[in-house]
Amino acid sequence: MGKLEDRYGRVATDLRVSLTDKCNLRCTYCMPAEGLDWMPLEQQLTDDEVVRLVGVAVEHLGVREVRFTGGEPLVRRGLVDIVARSHALGVETSLTTNGLGLARTAPALAAAGLDRVNVSLDSVRADTFHQLTRRDRLDDVVAGLAAASDAGLGPVKVNAVLMRGVNDDQAVELLAWCLERGYELRFIEQMPLDAQHGWSRDGMITADEILAQLETAFVLTPAVEPRGSAPAELFLVDGGPATVGVIASVTRPFCGDCDRVRLTADGQVRTCLFAREESDLRAALRAGASDAELAERWMVAMRGKAAGHGIDDPTFLQPDRPMSAIGG
Ligand code: SAM
Ligand code: SF4
Numbered sequence: 586m587g588k589l590e591d592r593y594g595r596v597a598t599d600l601r602v603s604l605t606d607k608c609n610l611r612c613t614y615c616m617p618a619e620g621l622d623w624m625p626l627e628q629q630l631t632d633d634e635v636v637r638l639v640g641v642a643v644e645h646l647g648v649r650e651v652r653f654t655g656g657e658p659l660v661r662r663g664l665v666d667i668v669a670r671s672h673a674l675g676v677e678t679s680l681t682t683n684g685l686g687l688a689r690t691a692p693a694l695a696a697a698g699l700d701r702v703n704v705s706l707d708s709v710r711a712d713t714f715h716q717l718t719r720r721d722r723l724d725d726v727v728a729g730l731a732a733a734s735d736a737g738l739g740p741v742k743v744n745a746v747l748m749r750g751v752n753d754d755q756a757v758e759l760l761a762w763c764l765e766r767g768y769e770l771r772f773i774e775q776m777p778l779d780a781q782h783g784w785s786r787d788g789m790i791t792a793d794e795i796l797a798q799l800e801t802a803f804v805l806t807p808a809v810e811p812r813g814s815a816p817a818e819l820f821l822v823d824g825g826p827a828t829v830g831v832i833a834s835v836t837r838p839f840c841g842d843c844d845r846v847r848l849t850a851d852g853q854v855r856t857c858l859f860a861r862e863e864s865d866l867r868a869a870l871r872a873g874a875s876d877a878e879l880a881e882r883w884m885v886a887m888r889g890k891a892a893g894h895g896i897d898d899p900t901f902l903q904p905d906r907p908m909s910a911i912g913g
Contacts, residue, residue: 587880588647589846591856591890597846598649600642602635603912604661605850610683611719612707614746615908617781618719624910628851632663634870636670638848638879643674645880648846652703654681654912656850665693672698679703681744681913685722687729695736702733703742703771708752709762716751730768742769747790756795757802764827771817771830777896778858780907786897792818792833799829840893846883847912854883856890858911859904864889 589597606624608616630638642648651671658664659682671678679701680694687704694702706726708714714723734741743763747753756772763770772795777784799805808819808828816839817830840857847855852867864886866879874882895901904911 586647587645587884589642589884589887591887593841593890593892595841595843595890596647597844597856597887598647599845600639600648600651601845601847601912602639602651602653603655603848603850603910604635604653604658604664604667605629605656606910607660608655608657608683608909609660609685609720610657610722612683612705612746613717613719613751614748614775614779614783615913616779621780621907621909624851628867630850630852630867632667634852634867635663635667637870637876638852638866639667639671639676640674641876641879641883642848643671643676645876646883648676650677650679652679652681656909656912657683657685659683659686659690665690665697668694668699669697681705682729683718684726684729684733686725688725688732691729691732691736691738695738699738701740701742702738703744704730704733704768705744705746706730706759707745707747708755709759710755713752713755717748730766734767739767740769741767742771744771744773746773746775747795748775749788749790753790753794754798756798760799760803760822760829764822769828769830771832773832774835776834776858776908777901777903778908778911778913780909782903784903786835789835791836792831793836795831796820803829805829834894835896838893838896846887849906849910849912854886855911856887857894858908858913859894859896860889860891861902861904862889 681703684704707717711723775789803822805820816832819828819830853863
């Protein structure tokens with residue numbers, strides 16, 4: 586068995602697989618209102634190709650967890666089958682989703698062996714939700730969360746991004762809402778990954794601001810468990826056991842502990858969200874490479890992983906692919 590080790594000794598065991606770059610929401614921090622030029626279908630890996638590469642990662646490279654994402658993974662028709670076949674490889678599987686349609690598919694996903702879901706929800710106010718996602722679908726997300734919880738896809742996690750002047754006054758309300766329903770909330774700092782290049786260091790809401798706001802209503806104490814490679818810094822809320830997390834990718838980067846690697850919907854290995862280079866597994870796969878050859882190519886790609894994302898560096902350049910095409 587090989588492993589996905591980089592030049593700095595970090596070993597990737599957590600694979601993020603993007604199943605599509607398409608989405609049915611238009612979150613302002615992710616996509617422009619008109620959407621993007623979607624990837625031509627022939628460039629996208631087929632269901633069999635996705636499962637083959639997941640198999641290479643699990644059986645040859647020591648990957649222990651596979652998280653399906655996108656774009657919106659629930660719009661991928663073969664999702665349940667891909668989950669079932671990945672689960673059969675003996676790997677943990679999870680899904681990051683905007684929750685639209687989850688009310689309908691949660692039972693099938695659970696039956697296919699999916700372990701957990703993360704659902705993105707930035708506001709529980711219908712007008713703010715609409716402003717952020719440009720769609721009037723809050724009720725669908727709320728129903729999707731409940732269905733995921735009922736189907737046993739827990740602990741159900743909620744991901745939220747705060748945007749200045751839009752929902753940055755709603756951290757307390759969002760946490761109270763999640764606590765009431767037993768969902769684990771994690772705030773993610775906004776990163777420079779939107780296609781419209783709308784991010785700015787001064788405009789983003791920092792982890793410190795989020796924590797200060799939460800502390801007006803809750804007592805937060807650092808959770809005792811070591812953070813390890815988990816990106817979220819966890820806090821006990823009012824003594825626990827409930828927790829809230831903050832993923833401070835920008836202001837408190839955790840690159841030194843990173844255990845991730847990404848596969849895009851068109852079969853490119855990316856060693857980081859912010860990588861400027863990719864390694865083409867799809868071409869090798871379609872040219873007839875064996876599993877061992879694909880694994881070797883993947884290991885070589887890992888050696889190019891940078892030490893850190895360098896967002897704060899003056900020479901930082903945003904990656905060419907937006908978040909929705911990389912897989913968040
Ligand atoms: N469509 C699914 C969803 O929204 O959960 C999966 C893909 S989405 C790209 C994955 C996660 O990335 C979501 O939680 C979303 O909020 C987050 N995200 C998207 N753009 C972001 C940005 N510019 N900065 C920080 N997080 C972002
Ligand atoms: Fe779609 Fe997720 Fe991007 Fe929102 S964050 S536009 S739901 S891919």
